[in-house]
Amino acid sequence: MDNSVESAGNDGAAMGELSAADAARLNDAKKQISQELGKVIVGQQEVIEEIMIGLFSRGHVLLEGVPGLAKTLMISTLARTMDLAFSRVQFTPDLMPADVTGTEIIEEDRSTGHRGFRFMEGPLFANIILADEINRTPPKTQASLLEAMQERQVTVGRTRHPLPNPFFVLATQNPIEQEGTYPLPEAQQDRFMFKVYVEYPSFDEEFEVARRTTGMETGDVQAVLNAEEIIRLQDLVRRVPVSDHVVRYALSLVRQTRVGDNGVPDFVNDLVGWGAGPRAVQFLxxxxxxxxxxxxxxHVSIDDIQKLAKPVLRHRMVVNFAAESDGVTSDNVIDRIVAATPTTEDELSRDARFQKIFAS
Known part of the structure; x- marks a missing residue:
């Protein structure tokens, strides 16, 4: 799997390879991107941070929110901060898979009269893909992204066409309660590293939005990173060491979402239909x-894992009908799982429930 996690032994070997300059490089990139985004986007700092985490982890991000919260503007502005090929696909009910991936056309060589097939690339052949309102197209077209997101290639006929590197899909979707939406299949959602909720702005933020967007002020966004720099920063992320304890903690959170397994809390068995798979641990x-x-x-801390538990897990676990009828969401269950999981190595190892989880 492309997004595999290094072993603890590899992490230990990589520890000496990282330097203060390496950490400063990514920290500076974050500040520069945030500064450029701030010229256009007001607030939404947590959303921006999670998008950047996804980008530098070689993951894809799904943003959900009601219309008008600047989801599309945020993504297109992020693309402008990077010297990368950007493509926007507006997903509609009549969009076909070939409209996304590309298709083979018959082309005639005028000098010889010979006819042959030539692959015409679709909008998917770019570095940053904005899949706008992805859940307004039927599942057949949604599935056209599956191979691209996982394998970073497109197969047309018998020919595989590699996608450019880096390759990053940012998709927006409207809440499924809205008219004209198609629920995103679980297999498709699992390809996204994060599912990020975009909330309404605060009063002060909305005041600033109203002031900026109704006047002559425009944000002049500059590119601060190119493809080579982004790939180098993504490689740095892979070399960050992580302790066995943090890995066990991440595993503890994920395995507690799996209904019927040993050591799973009763409230999970009562509220959850099915839980998260191995990708959740990798992405955490x-x-x-x-x-x-x-x-x-x-180094990776327990706090890092806790902060990312919701965006990683909320679309990988499904609450059952009884939970839905009581207004319980996957975020509510994740909060309870985090609260019920000890953070220290001694507590985890002594707790009988987690001994069952580790032994299963």
């Missing part, structure tokens, strides 16, 4: 590495 650890470096640290 990779995200923790990126978050640590973005903050100028060389």
């Amino acid at each position: 650890i990779l995200g923790g590495k990126a978050r640590a470096l973005l903050e100028g640290r060389f």
Whole structure:
């Protein structure tokens, strides 16, 4: 799997390879991108941070929110801060998979009269893809992104076409309660590293939005990173060490979402339909590495894992009908799981419930 996590032994070997300059490089990149985004986007700092964590972890991010919260503007502005090829696909009910991936066309060589097939690339062949309102197109077209997001390639006929590097999908979707939406299949959602909720702005933030967008003021955004620099920063994230205890803690959170397994809390068995798979652990650890470096640290902490638990897990676990009828969301269950999980190594190892989890 492309997003695999290094072993503890590899992390230990990599510890000596990182330097203060390495951490400063990613921290400076974060500040520069945030500064440029701030010229156009008001607030939404947590959303911006999670998008950057996804980018530097080689992950993809799904943003959900009601219309008008600047989701599309945020992504297109982020693309302008990077010297990368950017493509926007507006997902509509009549969009076909070939409209996204590309198609083979018959082309005639005028000099010889010979006819042959030529692949015409679709908008997917770019570094940053904005899949706008992805849940307004049927599942057949949604699935056209599956191979691209996981394998970073597109297969048309019998030919595989590699996608450019770096490759990053940022998708927006409207809440499924809205008219004209198609629920995103679980297999598709699992390809996204994070699912990020975009909330309404505060009064002061909305005041500033109203002031900026109704006057002559425009934000002149500059590119601060190119493809080579982004790939180098992504490689740095992979080299951040993570302790066995932090890995066990991440595993503890994920395995507690799996209904019927040994050691799973009763409230999970009562509220959850099914839980998260192995990708959740991988993305928790990779995200923790990126978050640590973005903050100028060389190690992943328990706090990093806790901060990323909701965006990583909320779309990988599904609450059952009884929970939905009581207004319980996956975020509520994640909060309870985090609260019920000891943070120290001694507590985890002594707790009988977690001994069952580790033994299963």
